[in-house]
Every structure is written in C-alpha cells, then in structure tokens.
Amino acid sequence: MALTARVVVEAMQLGDVSAVHEIERLSFSTPWPAYAFEQELRGNRLARYVVARAGERVVGFTGVWLMVDEAHITTFGVHPDWRRQGIGRQLLLNVVDLAVTLHARRMTLEVRASNDAAQTLYRSFGFEVVGRRPRYYTDDGEDALVMTTPDLDDARMASLVAAERARQTE
16 A cells, blocks of 8 residues: 655654554553663664654654674564554565664564464565464564565565565656
C-alpha cells in the first residue's frame, strides 16, 4: 500500500523517546521502558535508532546493534494507526542502508513465530529463517524465529534493495 502522507526517516533523538515508547506500548505486550531507549541513545556505542516522521509526528521506529560484522535489529514498530501504508518497508530499507554504512556483513533479528505479517515483510528483504528460540517471549512463552539476510554485498540482496528503492519512488 502506498503512503498517504510524506514520511521521513531520520536518526532518533532523546526528544522522540516518549512517542517511541507510546508506539512500543501500543504494539507489544511487554514493551521496552522509556528509559531503555534513553540509555540506548546516550550510552550504547553499538546502537543506532531511527524514527519515521509524518510531519512532526513519530509514526514508526527501529533500531540495530552492530555486533562485530552483524547488524541485529533490536526493535521495530509502527503506530497502529499508520500500519499498512509502507512505513515498515521504508524503515526496513533505511536500516538496511544503515547496516551497509556500518560495514555489517549481514542482518539478523528475532520475530514471533505467529507474526506472519512481519515475517512476510522481512522475507521481502531477503531475510530467511535460520533458527528458533523456544519460549523466547517472556509474556506468553511463544517461540521466536531467528531470521538473517544473505551477505549484504551479495547480488541477490542488491537486487532486492534496488527493487524496494524503486517501489518507494513510484
């Protein structure tokens, strides 16, 4: 689905934390506390976070930790009122570009085994299931699927990213 408003993705600032936490709270049964985002922004040299803005409003966010040569997506959320408008795709494209800039070789993440929508999005960016973490989620004991991309400099990844970039400029 095409965006209904112009959305810009940019680095998360401390002033964005309350809006990001609200999206977390609306999206997840065990949201990160606001202070966790503050700590990430202030003191985690391995972390990078971005937000999607529609005008002044934060409508989505994601973050990665660069772990040696791997960019691990730590969290990802879009405000419920803004879902299914391409914001998740825009955030994911931005974070793939960020991973390349950080010289990551590949990307990884965990996703709920029941979250088909997120898995479909991640697969469209080349992520594949490579493992399972039994009872990973503390709220209900659901398993997480571990997903990873091929090498980011692989021709297949370049093709997927180029196709997504073209889709977003249509």
